[in-house]
Amino acid sequence: MAEKKMKRAIGSLQPDVEEILHWNDLPADAFEPASESEKENFIQDRKSVSYWKDAWRRLRRNKVAMVAMVIVILLALFAFVGPMLVPYSYDQQIRGANNLHPWHYTWEDKQRISAYMEEQNGLANLTPDEAVEQARAEAEAEGREFTRIDEAKVRAAAVAGAQGGGDTVTEEEAAEALGIKTKPFGYSDDELQRMANGESVFPHVFGTDTHGRDILARTMMGARVSMIVGICCALIVLVIGALYGSISGYCGGKVDAVMQRIVEIIYTIPEVLIILLLGTVLRPVLSNFQNSGDGPLQSLVTVLGPNLISIFIAFGMLYWVTMSRIIRGQILQLKQQEYVTAARALGAKGGRIIKRHLLPNCIGQIVTTTFLQIPSAIFTESFLSFLGMGVTAPMTSLGSMCSDALGGLSTYPYRLFIPAIILSVMILCLNLFGDGLRDALDPRLKK
Amino acid sequence: MGKYVIKRVLMAVLTLFIVICLTFFLMNAVPGSPWLSERNPSQATIDALNAKYGLDKPVIVQLGLYLQDLLHGDFRESLRMQRDRPVLDIITTMFPISASIGAIAIGWAILVGVPLGCLAAYKRGTWVDSLLRVICTLGISMPGFVVATILLHTLTGGIEGVNLLPALFDGTPKSYIMPCLALGFYPMCYLSRQTRTAMLDSINQEYIKTARAKGLKNGKIIFKHALRNAMIPVLTYLGPQIAFTLCGGFVVETVFSIPGLGRYFIQSIQNRDYPLIMGTTIFLAAFIIVMNLIVDLLYKLVDPRINLSKGGN
Numbered sequence: 001m002a003e004k005k006m007k008r009a010i011g012s013l014q015p016d017v018e019e020i021l022h023w024n025d026l027p028a029d030a031f032e033p034a035s036e037s038e039k040e041n042f043i044q045d046r047k048s049v050s051y052w053k054d055a056w057r058r059l060r061r062n063k064v065a066m067v068a069m070v071i072v073i074l075l076a077l078f079a080f081v082g083p084m085l086v087p088y089s090y091d092q093q094i095r096g097a098n099n100l101h102p103w104h105y106t107w108e109d110k111q112r113i114s115a116y117m118e119e120q121n122g123l124a125n126l127t128p129d130e131a132v133e134q135a136r137a138e139a140e141a142e143g144r145e146f147t148r149i150d151e152a153k154v155r156a157a158a159v160a161g162a163q164g165g166g167d168t169v170t171e172e173e174a175a176e177a178l179g180i181k182t183k184p185f186g187y188s189d190d191e192l193q194r195m196a197n198g199e200s201v202f203p204h205v206f207g208t209d210t211h212g213r214d215i216l217a218r219t220m221m222g223a224r225v226s227m228i229v230g231i232c233c234a235l236i237v238l239v240i241g242a243l244y245g246s247i248s249g250y251c252g253g254k255v256d257a258v259m260q261r262i263v264e265i266i267y268t269i270p271e272v273l274i275i276l277l278l279g280t281v282l283r284p285v286l287s288n289f290q291n292s293g294d295g296p297l298q299s300l301v302t303v304l305g306p307n308l309i310s311i312f313i314a315f316g317m318l319y320w321v322t323m324s325r326i327i328r329g330q331i332l333q334l335k336q337q338e339y340v341t342a343a344r345a346l347g348a349k350g351g352r353i354i355k356r357h358l359l360p361n362c363i364g365q366i367v368t369t370t371f372l373q374i375p376s377a378i379f380t381e382s383f384l385s386f387l388g389m390g391v392t393a394p395m396t397s398l399g400s401m402c403s404d405a406l407g408g409l410s411t412y413p414y415r416l417f418i419p420a421i422i423l424s425v426m427i428l429c430l431n432l433f434g435d436g437l438r439d440a441l442d443p444r445l446k447k
Numbered sequence: 448m449g450k451y452v453i454k455r456v457l458m459a460v461l462t463l464f465i466v467i468c469l470t471f472f473l474m475n476a477v478p479g480s481p482w483l484s485e486r487n488p489s490q491a492t493i494d495a496l497n498a499k500y501g502l503d504k505p506v507i508v509q510l511g512l513y514l515q516d517l518l519h520g521d522f523r524e525s526l527r528m529q530r531d532r533p534v535l536d537i538i539t540t541m542f543p544i545s546a547s548i549g550a551i552a553i554g555w556a557i558l559v560g561v562p563l564g565c566l567a568a569y570k571r572g573t574w575v576d577s578l579l580r581v582i583c584t585l586g587i588s589m590p591g592f593v594v595a596t597i598l599l600h601t602l603t604g605g606i607e608g609v610n611l612l613p614a615l616f617d618g619t620p621k622s623y624i625m626p627c628l629a630l631g632f633y634p635m636c637y638l639s640r641q642t643r644t645a646m647l648d649s650i651n652q653e654y655i656k657t658a659r660a661k662g663l664k665n666g667k668i669i670f671k672h673a674l675r676n677a678m679i680p681v682l683t684y685l686g687p688q689i690a691f692t693l694c695g696g697f698v699v700e701t702v703f704s705i706p707g708l709g710r711y712f713i714q715s716i717q718n719r720d721y722p723l724i725m726g727t728t729i730f731l732a733a734f735i736i737v738m739n740l741i742v743d744l745l746y747k748l749v750d751p752r753i754n755l756s757k758g759g760n
Contacts (some may be wrong), residue, residue: 140541261458268462269469270735272697273712273728277473280716379590386592387697387713402592406702412598420593428588435584 004005014200055364058440065436068429075426087202088214090221091394101207101412107179110192166395208420209404219419222398226378226426227392229308233315233377238370240316246354248324249331256328275314275380279389280308307391311381320379323369330362364441371437376429382423400424452744457554459740467517467725468510474724475506484538500526502721513725522729523722528715534726537710542610542730545700545707549693552631560635561681564642565669579639586636593700595629604707618706629698634688640683646678652676679750686742690735 049057059065080251088094105113135154185203187195195201206215246260291297299308334340335358343353359366385391385399398419405416488496497503501512516523522534529537567579602625616622649655650673658668700710708727716725 122610125656263467264458264531265462267740268736270691270732271468271733272691274466274469274473276713276716277470277724277728281473281476326509375588382590383592383698386590387701388717389713399590399592402596406596409596416600420596424585424589424593427590428585431588 007150019120049079055440059436060098061387062436062439065440067433068436069426072385072430072433075223075422076227081229082220083217085223086220088202088204090213090218090396092213092217094212094214105180105182106192108196113180125186149309154443164304168447198272205297206414207412209415209431210408211380215401215415215418217303217399219398219422220394220417222401223422225308225397226381226423229311229381230374230378230397230430231398232308232312233319234370234373236312236316236368237323237377241369242319242327243358244320246331246359249328250335250350250354252332252335252360260328263321268432271318274318275311275384276387276389278314278317279307279310279384281305282313286310305391305395307395310364311384315377315380319373325371326365327359327362327409328371330365334358334361368438368441372431372434375427375434378423378427378430448747452747453525453738455743460734461732462736463729466736467514467729470725470728471510471513472506474721475509475644482621510633512595517729521728525720525723526536527718528711528723529721534722534756537711537723538730540727541708541711543708544691544705545709548691548699548705548707549696551623551627552693552696553634554631555627556631556635556638557685560638561633561642561674564639565646565674567639567643568646569665569669571647579643583636583640586632587640589633591629591633591698592702594632595625595699598625598629601701603648617702622703626696626699626705629702630692630699634692637684637688641681642674642677646673651672679746680743682742682749685752686738690738693734 057123083090132151132154135150139150185205187201187203191201202386204214204216206219208214209218244259244263248256248263283306285302286309289304290301292298331354338355340353343357348356381401382402385397386403388400388403391397391400401419402416402423405412409416494503504512504602513523520535524533525533525537554569563579563583567576570576613623615624646669655668656672658672663672679683697713699705700707703709708731712724712727712731715727
């Protein structure tokens with residue numbers, strides 16, 4: 001049939017097909033081989049862009065997310081490298097350094113202040129007669145006449161001073177009167193003396209607390225605890241949620257129905273109530289376990305501390321639900337795709353399909369959800385610690401530092417503000433970076 | 448619809464039962480007993496007290512007896528915090544305080560948060576949107592105790608010359624201001640973010656174009672057509688949040704020393720007052736579960752397109 005020639009009817013206005021088919025015939029010399037440089041240009045023109053590179057390119061253009069990332073990295077350095085640079089440890093009680101402010105007077109200034117205070121307060125403690133005598137002596141020394149009016153004034157002032165009692169000069173007033181300004185960082189008297197002798201002493205940058213513990217070192221430790229809790233909880237949630245969600249989504253049918261009922265029940269359980277209870281229950285149990293021997297598990301408990309582990313367990317039990325729902329939804333969509341049918345036709349087992357085909361294809365969702373779990377875990381941990389249900393002394397966390405600071409809030413407000421600001425900035429930046437990550441990994445979601 | 452309602456109610460009851468059992472076993476697993484105090488009672492005294500309150504029986508029997516009492520509406524009496532006062536009585540005196548603060552807090556959160564979200568969506572891409580986004584992200588990044596303590600410090604004399612409000616809660620209208628502000632701040636920011644996202648979704652729909660083409664006024668488009676459809680995700684969040692806020696912010700009650708249910712719950716755990724722990728947990732959990740149930744059922748009313756027979760997703 002194909003060989004059959006199209007016969008043109010006489011007088012037809014139709015164009016000749018045979019002719020048209022040959023319009024595009026090229027002569028033999030129409031092509032010439034590409035030169036070497038042309039070949040190179042062709043290859044270099046467009047590099048293949050991998051998924052991660054593409055995401056990174058998008059992320060880099062997001063200024064807010066990049067700033068947040070830099071701040072998170074700085075905070076991580078503060079938490080993990082910082083304690084190595086500060087010579088004080090978080091639970092070391094420095095003698096004679098209780099309640100230091102994060103500012104100080106130099107040793108010479110301090111002596112001048114105390115001399116001034118002694119002079120002023122000493123005057124106030126004189127009896128009226130003594131005060132008059134002293135004033136007369138001063139007047140004579142300066143060559144002035146000491147009138148009766150002056151005498152009455154001095155006497156009245158001395159009487160008022162004796163009666164008032166509280167009219168003594170405080171350190172701040174003395175410093176103000178002498179025009180002495182405070183210098184940043186706190187030092188104890190002992191350390192000031194050593195500095196005056198030419199030794200170099202590491203300052204208490206944020207001052208010290210009631211027990212003489214360096215607040216900078218404690219803040220670093222608290223930030224470290226927060227970050228560890230955030231990352232570990234996110235990983236626990238990731239593992240449990242991914243396993244549960246992918247099995248439930250892949251198997252479908254009755255398995256899915258039962259698993260989803262369980263998820264729904266856990267979803268409605270008021271988690272804060274259960275976490276508060278779990279925390280108190282697990283802590284003594286874990287301490288007993290810790291003291292029961294010295295196997296590798298026991299030493300793990302010792303390294304992390306029983307309180308942190310009980311928070312992890314609480315998280316592992318209750319917070320994986322959201323993750324499992326998201327992954328199940330993704331897998332329900334993905335398992336209809338042809339490549340899954342192809343894999344199944346080739347005889348791949350369920351586990352392999354989930355591991356090699358389904359999970360890698362929802363990696364964007366998994367990474368973002370896991371990352372956004374970190375700030376929420378830090379949030380919950382600080383909340384528990386603030387209520388006294390999280391980490392216990394001498395271990396510290398930003399939440400428990402805030403609750404410790406409540407007692408002396410009016411005198412030492414910075415003890416509250418320093419950990420509170422670091423905590424808020426940490427959660428804020430993790431949230432912003434997580435949002436940026438979501439936009440970068442899944443551009444369809446971008447609004 | 449009827450089948451769906453029945454299924455949901457059964458699920459809620461099952462959840463409540465699981466919470467009761469879980470709490471009971473957890474509570475009994477906590478080492479220590481309600482009788483330990485500074486006076487250090489003798490073993491004989493402890494045994495006698497245990498026998499009197501039925502704490503010497505196996506845990507599973509105790510649970511059975513407790514459930515039996517519960518079905519008769521008996522929450523038993525407190526063992527330690529207020530010895531022999533009925534738990535139900537304690538709850539009914541404390542809940543109104545928590546609930547009134549919570550109601551005001553969630554009220555202002557909705558009244559401010561939802562319009563702000565609409566505004567941000569309407570002015571998308573402008574400086575108003577950016578400013579609101581920064582504030583709201585900051586708001587959901589600050590734990591409740593940070594907001595509460597900063598308010599406490601700045602408004603009660605921490606700054607020279609500023610001493611507007613009383614630091615301690617004493618029931619006067621003035622002392623309500625700070626706890627309500629602190630408690631409502633997080634939900635306000637969260638609501639406004641949620642509303643913005645949902646509004647952006649619905650503003651891009653075709654029916655908004657139609658409404659605009661008809662020549663409707665902007666206010667009518669935003670509030671009547673767009674917001675109504677944007678309310679579904681907002682409602683999802685609001686249900687549990689209302690329940691939780693009404694039941695008392697644990698943190699806010701601790702910071703402002705409010706004699707509410709949340710603070711009392713924490714104290715009862717620390718004191719191992721078993722009936723009180725059970726009573727408050729059941730009360731709070733039931734409240735939250737019922738709110739969730741109501742939200743699930745409300746979906747259908749707000750959006751008739753949702754097909755309940757497929758599980759309501």
